[in-house]
Amino acid sequence: MNTYLSPEQVCEMIPGITKGQLASWRYLGAGGPRYRKLGKKIIYAECEVIDWVEGSARTGTADAADAAA
Structure with missing residues (x-):
């Protein structure tokens, strides 16, 4: 069961x-963890927030776009 x-x-x-920042990401639809909207209430699944943070792990300072060029 999700928290x-x-x-x-x-x-x-x-x-x-x-x-x-969270509100900006929601408005732009880019970046930030996935969320749910129940009426006017915004909630985030804890497991998805953790996955989002873990997905941002890097081994160097070069941006992924710079590495591909």
Whole structure:
């Protein structure tokens, strides 16, 4: 069973992420973890937030686009 987090809880979980940044990602539809909208309430599945963070792991400072060029 999934545990769901509020935007505030996601911000507590990931240092440096703000509610404004999460809102911007949702608005733009780019970046950020997947979310669900129940009426006006926004929630995030904890496992998907963790997967999103783990998916950002890098071994160097070069951007993926720079490495492909």
